[in-house]
Amino acid sequence: MAFRYTDLVHATKNFSDKLGGGGFGSVYKGVLSDSTCIAVKRLDGVSQGEKQFRAEVSSIGLIQHINIVKLIGFCCEGDKRLLVYEHMINGSLDSLLFKKSSGNDVVLNWNTRYQITLGVARGLSYLHQSCRECIIHCDIKPENILVDASFLPKVADFGLAALVGRNCSRVLTTFRGTAGYLAPEWLSGVAITPKIDVYSFGMVLLEVISGSRNSPETYNTSGSYYVKYFPIQAIDKLHEGDVRSLVDPQLHGDFNLAEAERLCKVAFWCIQDNEFDRPTMGEVVRILEGLQDTSMPPIPRLLAAMMQEGDAPSSMLSCRC
Template sequence: MPNGSLHSHLFHEKQDDILNWETRYQIALGIARGLVYLHEKCRHCIIHCDIKPENILLDADFCPKIADFGLAKVVGREFSRVLTTIRGTRGYLAPEWLAGVAVTAKADVFSYGMMLFELVTGKRNVEQNEDSSFTFFPNLAASVVMEGGDILSLLDSRLKREGSVDQVTRICKVAYWCIQDEVDSRPTMSQVEQILEGSLDVSNPPIPQSVQFFCDDTENLVFFESSSTRCSEIQRNSSNGDSQPKDACS
């Protein structure tokens, strides 16, 4: 693709080749539409299993193309979930991968949500500070999104606050819904598409327990690492209570 990968545009320091906010928003919408096709419109459901900026290619018009299906899993329409070995990239892996249970297309939804945060900030979700501590962006942004704070403060600093408050707010809310711990609490990609198009409203999301978990367990945090075998050593025990999952759409 003429414009390379999304990764090459987000995580560099060049000032003359910065994706403006409108382009980023259209990229987010384009990826959502691509995942809707894979999950709902193909003859069989295709779970990509490795959605991340490196696997999003951009054509001459910056229209995104989902690439690298080497880890993809094909699921017949008669099945709703599949049990398989863990696959994907840490930092984008849904909790169900780490727990070793059957996965659904909602695993891609989780990865997409993690990537949305990086589209906003222009940085990896996890950054190591000079004092060896870590900053986890989804945790850092939570109070701003939940309390209606200065949403443009979350934008890539290179954009100099040039972005739509409504769109940034919408993307951040969608991202938190996508990374919910409970599979049933995450929206489908068709719902995400409708929200980003503006035809469906999105309610305030709860902050996932895993966001705090990652923030508290930075000593063992490895953000970017390919993995093809089960990672039982980082399984998380969580207590979710008896409350019913909230709905992302209203």
């Protein structure tokens, strides 16, 4: 549906209720004349805004899937580029996952976390394997996973997405994505495959398990700086058979250990250095559904190198400055 700019100004009360923002623009809450709640993304910058606008409309404009956010319409008047989405009342996964429990803040229970990961996996599997053209999202992270009133997850923000024809397996594209979720092949400049989304999904899984960012935390010990990186700790504990210690302490032990082990194994298969060692998202779905077994993953080479760096313990990366 094509919207007039004045209609969106009215619906958002002149863009007064901001839901969030990013490198390409901001998102505002609005209400249409039929009382439908919407989220309006107003893109900034003539060049980048146009690129993201075209990428989102072309990639998800015709997609209908329960785990993909619905694009209701758009506005294209002069230099104004706006996208209109269904509004997700529970916001993005990062806002639910990383806020600390205090007062009335709700901690995501284990079953909700597991169902969210399964829903995201199904959405990505659909994009990679069931669309007319394979769609590579290129920026899977908690901020781009929205959650509705029933905690149903929906993959969102396709501004960096790349389309790959069904007769192709790779596509050359400019470097994109978010640090911390980027597959190693991005750095080599080779043509990418859907396996970059698989890698990012694996990093998200580790954050869902721990309830914390994978990002390194720096400590100063006797004049040396040490960086604690959760994936290193996690692969160690997985191989030791101690997954229990990796699960978000805010759950107070109320979780399914078998499912936690399954998520952890899937996560490390997804972040293997070699893309050919990673599963497809279809295989991930079958594993999470309990329809397919998975073996113990090897330690990714990059993590192994980090574990051996300096004199730090195996769960720490020495980073003397």
